Amino acid sequence: MDMIYVKNLSKSYGPTKALDNISFTVKHGEVLGFLGPNGAGKTTTMSILTCLFPPTDGTATVAGYDIYKEPIEVNRSIGYVPESFTLYPDMRVKEYLRFVAEIKGIERKKIVESIAKVISDTDIADVYTKGIKKLSRGYLQRVGVAQALLGEPPVLIFDEPTIGLDPIQIIAIRDLIKSLSGERTVILASHILSEVSQVTNRVIVIKEGKLVAVDTPKNLMKSMDSSGRIIVTVDGDESKVNKVIKKVGGVKSVKKIDESISGTTYHVDVAQGKDIKGELSKAIIEGGFDLVELRLEEVTLEDIFIKLVTKEKED
Ligand SMILES: Nc1ncnc2c1ncn2[C@@H]1O[C@H](COP(=O)(O)OP(=O)(O)OP(=O)(O)O)[C@@H](O)[C@H]1O
Numbered sequence: 001m002d003m004i005y006v007k008n009l010s011k012s013y014g015p016t017k018a019l020d021n022i023s024f025t026v027k028h029g030e031v032l033g034f035l036g037p038n039g040a041g042k043t044t045t046m047s048i049l050t051c052l053f054p055p056t057d058g059t060a061t062v063a064g065y066d067i068y069k070e071p072i073e074v075n076r077s078i079g080y081v082p083e084s085f086t087l088y089p090d091m092r093v094k095e096y097l098r099f100v101a102e103i104k105g106i107e108r109k110k111i112v113e114s115i116a117k118v119i120s121d122t123d124i125a126d127v128y129t130k131g132i133k134k135l136s137r138g139y140l141q142r143v144g145v146a147q148a149l150l151g152e153p154p155v156l157i158f159d160e161p162t163i164g165l166d167p168i169q170i171i172a173i174r175d176l177i178k179s180l181s182g183e184r185t186v187i188l189a190s191h192i193l194s195e196v197s198q199v200t201n202r203v204i205v206i207k208e209g210k211l212v213a214v215d216t217p218k219n220l221m222k223s224m225d226s227s228g229r230i231i232v233t234v235d236g237d238e239s240k241v242n243k244v245i246k247k248v249g250g251v252k253s254v255k256k257i258d259e260s261i262s263g264t265t266y267h268v269d270v271a272q273g274k275d276i277k278g279e280l281s282k283a284i285i286e287g288g289f290d291l292v293e294l295r296l297e298e299v300t301l302e303d304i305f306i307k308l309v310t311k312e313k314e315d
């Protein structure tokens with residue numbers, strides 16, 4: 001069964017189309033990365049799924065419940081970690097978690113045990129008796145995660161959960177999300193592809209409210225491989241080397257980027273789909289130059305993300 005089913009969702013704020021006909025599904029036990037730059041529509045989508053407000057158009061179900069007809073059941077099925085967590089500043093963490101446990105309808109005799117579990121999962125024992133408004137940003141974020149986990153909801157939605165966390169906590173949250181996969185269904189909204197790719201094997205990329213890609217991080221990488229750049233370091237007269245490289249079929253441009261005692265380094269941009277490493281090294285060696293290094297520039301996940309969300313420039 002699709003635990004999350006989204007069909008043709010649109011949301012307009014006056015003239016702004018925050019979401020434009022988005023459809024996707026998430027299977028039971030899957031962790032889905034939901035990626036997009038600032039303003040892409042991530043929080044809008046999460047807000048609709050948690051029934052904070054209805055879409056302008058389209059439908060969605062969560063755990064089989066309809067967002068229009070069964071908002072209470074939808075909410076019961078979701079643990080939501082909002083982007084910024086500001087509720088109930090005057091409560092202490094322990095009062096707040098107890099309050100949430102009661103709202104979520106956790107059995108009385110199980111409340112203490114349930115709270116102890118989420119405190120340990122999110123490592124907040126140190127601030128358990130503190131007032132919420134006195135918490136640091138990172139601890140506040142962790143309390144946000146703790147309340148979402150209470151009651152073991154089948155679906156968890158994290159909206160940028162690692163913003164404001166220190167590196168050790170980022171790893172802890174990542175491990176926590178990983179440990180949820182298989183059992184729970186998770187959406188992780190983020191603008192950091194490398195972070196998402198560590199916990200998910202499927203990502204959706206949205207841009208200006210529209211879906212631009214649905215794939216594995218691996219396949220997204222592959223799709224970029226064809227338009228390569230070669231980094232080559234050669235010891236020899238620069239203008240002559242330049243000429244030799246430019247003569248190789250498939251080379252679009254050559255640019256010097258660095259100079260060291262071992263030689264001069266160039267970026268060689270190559271036409272789409274051409275593998276010219278062999279020909280290039282042959283041409284350099286046959287030209288009588290010393291080939292110090294030649295390699296394909298590694299495509300990073302960040303490169304892919306930027307390429308997907310920025311308009312293609314003609315060159
Ligand atoms: N209450 C609102 N009124 C008017 N426009 C809004 C409102 N909320 C969001 N928007 C607009 O909708 C679009 C999508 O916003 P949304 O918050 O969903 O983006 P996001 O992907 O979560 O971005 P971020 O990475 O910055 O959190 C933006 O253009 C935003 O300005």
Ligand SMILES: [Mg+2]
Binds near residue numbers: 043044083159
């Ligand atoms: Mg957002």
